[in-house]
Amino acid sequence: MEVESSSPEETEAVAAEIAAGLEPGDVVTVAGELGAGKTTFVRGAARALGVTEPITSPTYAIGNRYAGRVPVSHLDLYRLAEFEEADWADLEPYFEAAVAFVEWPEAGEAWLPPPTVSVRLRHRGAEHRLILVQERNKSLEIGLS
Amino acid sequence: MILGLETSCDETAAALVTRDGEVRASVVASQAELHARYGGVVPEVASRRHLELVEPVVREALGQADARLEEVEAVAVTRGPGLIGALLVGVSAAKALAWSRRLPLAPVDHLHGHVAALYLRPEPLDPPFLALLATGGHTLLLDVQDRSGYRVVGRTRDDAAGEAFDKGARLLGLGYPGGAALDRLAREGDPEAYRFPVARVPGLDFSFSGLKTALVYTVRELEPDELERRRADLAASYQRAIVRALVERTRAAAEELGAERVAVVGGVAANSELRASLPDATLAPLALCTDNAAMIASAARYVALVPFPDYLGLDAYATAA
Numbered sequence: 001m002e003v004e005s006s007s008p009e010e011t012e013a014v015a016a017e018i019a020a021g022l023e024p025g026d027v028v029t030v031a032g033e034l035g036a037g038k039t040t041f042v043r044g045a046a047r048a049l050g051v052t053e054p055i056t057s058p059t060y061a062i063g064n065r066y067a068g069r070v071p072v073s074h075l076d077l078y079r080l081a082e083f084e085e086a087d088w089a090d091l092e093p094y095f096e097a098a099v100a101f102v103e104w105p106e107a108g109e110a111w112l113p114p115p116t117v118s119v120r121l122r123h124r125g126a127e128h129r130l131i132l133v134q135e136r137n138k139s140l141e142i143g144l145s
Numbered sequence: 146m147i148l149g150l151e152t153s154c155d156e157t158a159a160a161l162v163t164r165d166g167e168v169r170a171s172v173v174a175s176q177a178e179l180h181a182r183y184g185g186v187v188p189e190v191a192s193r194r195h196l197e198l199v200e201p202v203v204r205e206a207l208g209q210a211d212a213r214l215e216e217v218e219a220v221a222v223t224r225g226p227g228l229i230g231a232l233l234v235g236v237s238a239a240k241a242l243a244w245s246r247r248l249p250l251a252p253v254d255h256l257h258g259h260v261a262a263l264y265l266r267p268e269p270l271d272p273p274f275l276a277l278l279a280t281g282g283h284t285l286l287l288d289v290q291d292r293s294g295y296r297v298v299g300r301t302r303d304d305a306a307g308e309a310f311d312k313g314a315r316l317l318g319l320g321y322p323g324g325a326a327l328d329r330l331a332r333e334g335d336p337e338a339y340r341f342p343v344a345r346v347p348g349l350d351f352s353f354s355g356l357k358t359a360l361v362y363t364v365r366e367l368e369p370d371e372l373e374r375r376r377a378d379l380a381a382s383y384q385r386a387i388v389r390a391l392v393e394r395t396r397a398a399a400e401e402l403g404a405e406r407v408a409v410v411g412g413v414a415a416n417s418e419l420r421a422s423l424p425d426a427t428l429a430p431l432a433l434c435t436d437n438a439a440m441i442a443s444a445a446r447y448v449a450l451v452p453f454p455d456y457l458g459l460d461a462y463a464t465a466a
Contacts, residue, residue: 034312035358039303057304057354059312060154060282062228065463079321086191090230126362 001133012044019045029105032121042101071098078104148217149442152235153227157198159206162442170209171439192230221445224252225462232461250456251445259410261444262433275404279413281307292447299349309353334381341386
């Protein structure tokens with residue numbers, strides 16, 4: 001599925017639609033270049049899952065965890081040049097009983113659980129983004145208008 | 146004497162601080178040293194690296210202070226926020242050290258630690274003051290009324306200021322993390338060459354994500370040779386936008402709170418333009434601005450100690466409330 005977004009608010013709304021069908025154990029990878037809106041996307045999804053705290057970039061911490069209606073994990077593998085078994089041991093707790101969003105998933109592809117949904121964001125000018133959504137393990141019945 | 150441990154992110158650190166705030170030793174095993182030691186790539190996130198280093202840094206701190214474990218009265222440790230696995234290494238080591246000597250344990254909030262760097266000798270700062278805490282992971286304005294804590298009055302809604310510097314540096318081909326390299330390059334450029342947006346968000350919050358995106362687009366539209374010629378101008382203009390946002394909001398917060406003193410803590414306090422733009426601000430020594438354990442031991446002096454052995458069930462936490 002492909003959706004055009006013309007603002008961060010629209011990107012958040014698309015994410016919220018997708019989040020509505022997610023449950024603990026689900027993994028959403030969010031790929032895209034710097035500034036493509038990955039954290040914006042996760043913010044929209046986390047809000048829809050009941051998280052009220054500020055959703056900030058996890059680049060430094062690598063992982064943040066939030067309490068919403070369900071636990072929400074927000075991971076970012078940007079700083080990891082390589083991903084090994086020891087890294088997975090560190091990140092595994094973030095996938096337990098939570099909906100996990102993973103930015104820059106490329107480095108961890110061999111170790112991460114298979115994603116329920118893969119999202120890719122593409123630049124289409126300063127404000128516009130193309131959002132590509134691929135559901136892999138379940139049908140979310142996403143009702144995007 | 147208080148033994149402090151810090152393992153919340155990349156650094157494995159131990160320090161010894163006296164009850165009146167003298168740093169007897171502060172040891173930080175940084176990523177850079179480790180790369181040199183192993184002569185190659187090490188997994189960045191792995192807690193096993195903290196696990197390997199935590200005992201050596203404690204030994205080195207004791208050695209530097211010419212002290213023995215018997216002289217330690219309490220063990221302080223960062224409880225969060227940070228990466229859970231990394232935090233647990235420090236928390237477990239602290240529990241073991243404290244338990245073996247029947248000492249009390251002080252669980253410390255990492256952000257409180259950054260502020261508590263200001264309470265160390267030789268020039269401890271007395272509250273009240275307004276603190277700008279700017280690191281790679283956090284950007285906050287804190288109203289500090291006493292040494293036991295702080296109240297958040299502003300925060301970033303997306304990227305941290307240090308992250309904006311580091312990601313900007315990468316976009317300009319300066320490597321990652323390259324906040325310091327960007328600062329150096331900016332000195333050769335014209336800070337008014339490009340107009341990067343200073344995000345307008347309500348209240349005393351910050352936003353640096355749009356600025357990063359603006360740099361992405363500006364860099365994209367330049368031919369490679371043009372980009373090479375304008376790199377210093379881009380660095381200077383980009384830095385100007387970040388610093389302007391930090392300074393404007395800090396001044397607005399100081400006015401709103403009636404704060405007479407402003408302090409800057411966290412790694413971004415090393416930025417030369419920020420220092421020049423807030424000439425009256427109190428700055429912690431640079432070695433105490435980036436992650437370290439002396440600040441954690443310092444904060445422990447102002448939090449409730451958990452008596453032996455009540456801390457054995459103590460957990461770490463991942464995200465700041």
